[in-house]
Amino acid sequence: MFGVSNWLIAATMALATAIYWISKALYMxxxxxxxxxxxxxxxxxxxxxxxxxTAAKLPPFTHPQHVYTYLAQKYNMPGIFYVDMWPFVESQxxxxxPDAAQLVLTTNPYPKHPTIEKFLRxxxxPDSIAASNGERWKYNHRMVGSGFTPTYVKPMAGMIAEQVLIFHERLKGFAESGEPFSMEEEAAKTVFDVIGKVVFGFSLEAQTTGSPLLEDLRASINPATTFISTRNPWKKRKAEKGLQALRDRVRKTLADEMNERLRVLQDxxxxxxxxxxxxxxxxxxLDRIQSGPGATLDDAFIDTAVTxxxxxxxxxxxxxTDTFTWVAMLLSLYPDVVARLREEHDAHFSPDLDTTVQLLVAxxxxxxxxxxxxxxxxxxxxxxxIGFTIRQAPPGVTHLTWNGRRWPVKNLMVVPCAHSTHMDPGVWGQDSKSFRPDRFLGDEARxxxxxxxxxFERxxxxxIAQDLAMDELRIMMLLTVRWFDFETVVGGGGGTSERVMYMDLDGRVGDLAxxxxxxxxRPRHDMKMKVKLREGK
Structure with a gap:
C-alpha cells in the first residue's frame, strides 16, 4: 500500500511537471x-x-553579439525583434x-539584468559598479567614478606616454627577434601599468619586473569562457572552485594596499x-577617513571597495587592451590608413620620439x-x-513604445546590441561592412x-573610463605607428573564407575577425603579430 502511494505521488508530480512545461511552452x-x-x-x-x-557557422566561442547581428541581417529583422530561448535561458x-536603444539607455534608463551580476560575481x-542597480550603484559610482572625469584624466597624458615608451622599447625587441608575439598580452601589460597609476598612484611594473596582481587577475578571468559557453554545471563548479584561491589572493593584495594608504593619510x-x-x-x-573620527576599514567596506x-x-x-589589439590588426591590413596616420602625426608632433613625449607632458x-x-x-x-549590456524593464513597465507600436519587455532580457547597430547598413550606409574611418570625419560624422x-554604451x-581609454589609445598609436609596421599572424583554423554578410574581414584574417x-x-587566440622597425627609425 505504501509503495502504491509513493508511486501515485511520483506519478502525480511527474504529470504536474509535464503539464507545467507544456503550458509554459504553449504560453511562450x-x-x-x-x-x-x-x-x-x-x-x-x-x-x-x-x-x-547560426553559432555553428561562426568560430567556437564567438561572442553572442555576432549571432544577434547575423540573425538581424540574415532574416531582415526590424529594429526590435525577439529571440525565445526558454527554457534554456530567459528569452530576449x-x-x-538607435532610436529604440536611446529609449532604454537614457530616456528611461533600464536597470542591469540580474544575469550581469550572476556572471560577474x-x-x-557581489554588487560591483558594472552590475549593481539603484542606491548600491550610486554608492559605487560615488566611490570610484570621480577618478575618471575628463578634468582628472586629461593631465595624465605625460604619465601614459611614459608607460607607452616602455611598450615602444618592447616592440623594438620583438622587431629585432622577428618572432611572433601576443599583441593582446603585451598591450595588456602597458595598459595595466597605466590603470595601476590611476587606481593606486604608482605603476604596477607589469612591463618590467612583472605584476603578480595582473597575473592573478588575468588568471581569474580565464574561466569566463567556460561560464558562458557551457551548460554543464560540473564544469562551472570546477571553474568556480579554481577561482577561490585567486580571489583570496587578490583581495589580500588590495586590502593591504588600502590599509597602507589609510595609515599614510591618517599620519x-x-x-x-x-x-x-x-x-x-x-x-x-579619504572618504572613509572623513566619514567620522576613528574611521577604520572594516571587512564590509573593504569587500565593497575590493569588488x-x-x-x-x-x-x-x-x-x-582589446581595442589597441584590434587597431594593430586593422593597420596591418590597410596600409593607406597607416600612411594617413603617419602624415597626421608628423603634422602635429616632432618626428623624434622623446620630443613627442615632452610635448605630451607639456x-x-x-x-x-x-x-x-x-x-x-x-x-x-x-x-x-568591447562592451555588451543586458537590461531589464523597470518595475511597472510592461511595454516599450517605438515606431508607433507597443513592444513587450516584461520578464525578458532587454538587449540593446551595439554590434548589430554598428553593422547595420540602414544606419551606416551600404558600405557598413567596409573599414572606412572617414565616416567619423566632417559632415558625415555630424x-x-x-x-x-x-x-561604451550611452x-x-x-x-566611466571611456575618456581614459580614448586618451590611452591615441597616445599608444602616436608613439608606435610611425616607428613600426604591424603584421597579423593568421592562424587558428577556419580558413579565410567569408562566412557572414555583415563584414568581409573574415576573408582576410579568418577566425580572428x-x-x-x-x-x-575580446580578441581571439591572443592575436599573434609580428612587427618590423621602419628604416631610419
Missing part, C-alpha cells in the same frame, strides 16, 4: 506570435535550433535601432582635498588635434565594440545618429 508560443522573430520557432525547442545553427528582446565579487598633518589626491584608492580611503577596484582593473585594462590636450587618429579608433570600435555608435551607465566571448568581447 502564444506570447511571441505576431512579433518579429527569426524563423524555426519550435514550441519545444523555441529558437535554440536556429541559434545553434533585441534592440538594434565569481570574478569581481598627514593636514588631509588633502579630494582634488589633491592622485589616485582612486586615495579618494576611497569595485577589481571591476576597474579588469574593465579598465581589458577595454583598451600640453596634454595636443592629442585633441589628431582627428584622423580618433576616427581610426572609432571605426575600430564600430567593428569591435549627420550620424548619436546613438548609432555605442562601444546614458548614466556608460563606461570574430570576437571571442570572455569578460568582454
Amino acid at each position: 508560443q502564444l506570447r511571441f506570435r505576431g512579433l518579429p522573430q527569426p524563423p524555426k520557432h519550435s514550441w519545444i525547442w523555441a529558437h535554440t535550433t536556429i541559434w545553434e545553427e 528582446v533585441v534592440i538594434t535601432d 565569481p570574478f569581481t565579487g 598627514e598633518k593636514e588631509l588633502p582635498s579630494r582634488r589633491q589626491v592622485k589616485s582612486v584608492l586615495d579618494r576611497i580611503v 569595485n577596484l577589481k571591476a576597474l582593473l579588469l574593465g579598465g585594462h581589458g577595454t583598451t 600640453n596634454p590636450a595636443a592629442t585633441n588635434d589628431l582627428a584622423f587618429t580618433n576616427a581610426v579608433i572609432k571605426e575600430t570600435l564600430r567593428f569591435f565594440p 549627420d550620424t545618429h548619436r546613438f548609432a555608435w555605442r562601444p 546614458g548614466p551607465r556608460a563606461c 570574430f570576437q571571442m566571448v570572455g569578460m568582454e568581447a
Whole structure:
C-alpha cells in the first residue's frame, strides 16, 4: 500500500511537471506570435535550433553579439525583434535601432539584468559598479567614478606616454627577434601599468619586473569562457572552485594596499582635498577617513571597495587592451590608413620620439588635434565594440513604445546590441561592412545618429573610463605607428573564407575577425603579430 502511494505521488508530480512545461511552452508560443522573430520557432525547442545553427557557422566561442547581428541581417529583422530561448535561458528582446536603444539607455534608463551580476560575481565579487542597480550603484559610482572625469584624466597624458615608451622599447625587441608575439598580452601589460597609476598612484611594473596582481587577475578571468559557453554545471563548479584561491589572493593584495594608504593619510598633518589626491584608492580611503573620527576599514567596506577596484582593473585594462589589439590588426591590413596616420602625426608632433613625449607632458590636450587618429579608433570600435549590456524593464513597465507600436519587455532580457547597430547598413550606409574611418570625419560624422555608435554604451551607465581609454589609445598609436609596421599572424583554423554578410574581414584574417566571448568581447587566440622597425627609425 505504501509503495502504491509513493508511486501515485511520483506519478502525480511527474504529470504536474509535464503539464507545467507544456503550458509554459504553449504560453511562450502564444506570447511571441505576431512579433518579429527569426524563423524555426519550435514550441519545444523555441529558437535554440536556429541559434545553434547560426553559432555553428561562426568560430567556437564567438561572442553572442555576432549571432544577434547575423540573425538581424540574415532574416531582415526590424529594429526590435525577439529571440525565445526558454527554457534554456530567459528569452530576449533585441534592440538594434538607435532610436529604440536611446529609449532604454537614457530616456528611461533600464536597470542591469540580474544575469550581469550572476556572471560577474565569481570574478569581481557581489554588487560591483558594472552590475549593481539603484542606491548600491550610486554608492559605487560615488566611490570610484570621480577618478575618471575628463578634468582628472586629461593631465595624465605625460604619465601614459611614459608607460607607452616602455611598450615602444618592447616592440623594438620583438622587431629585432622577428618572432611572433601576443599583441593582446603585451598591450595588456602597458595598459595595466597605466590603470595601476590611476587606481593606486604608482605603476604596477607589469612591463618590467612583472605584476603578480595582473597575473592573478588575468588568471581569474580565464574561466569566463567556460561560464558562458557551457551548460554543464560540473564544469562551472570546477571553474568556480579554481577561482577561490585567486580571489583570496587578490583581495589580500588590495586590502593591504588600502590599509597602507589609510595609515599614510591618517599620519598627514593636514588631509588633502579630494582634488589633491592622485589616485582612486586615495579618494576611497579619504572618504572613509572623513566619514567620522576613528574611521577604520572594516571587512564590509573593504569587500565593497575590493569588488569595485577589481571591476576597474579588469574593465579598465581589458577595454583598451582589446581595442589597441584590434587597431594593430586593422593597420596591418590597410596600409593607406597607416600612411594617413603617419602624415597626421608628423603634422602635429616632432618626428623624434622623446620630443613627442615632452610635448605630451607639456600640453596634454595636443592629442585633441589628431582627428584622423580618433576616427581610426572609432571605426575600430564600430567593428569591435568591447562592451555588451543586458537590461531589464523597470518595475511597472510592461511595454516599450517605438515606431508607433507597443513592444513587450516584461520578464525578458532587454538587449540593446551595439554590434548589430554598428553593422547595420540602414544606419551606416551600404558600405557598413567596409573599414572606412572617414565616416567619423566632417559632415558625415555630424549627420550620424548619436546613438548609432555605442562601444561604451550611452546614458548614466556608460563606461566611466571611456575618456581614459580614448586618451590611452591615441597616445599608444602616436608613439608606435610611425616607428613600426604591424603584421597579423593568421592562424587558428577556419580558413579565410567569408562566412557572414555583415563584414568581409573574415576573408582576410579568418577566425580572428570574430570576437571571442570572455569578460568582454575580446580578441581571439591572443592575436599573434609580428612587427618590423621602419628604416631610419
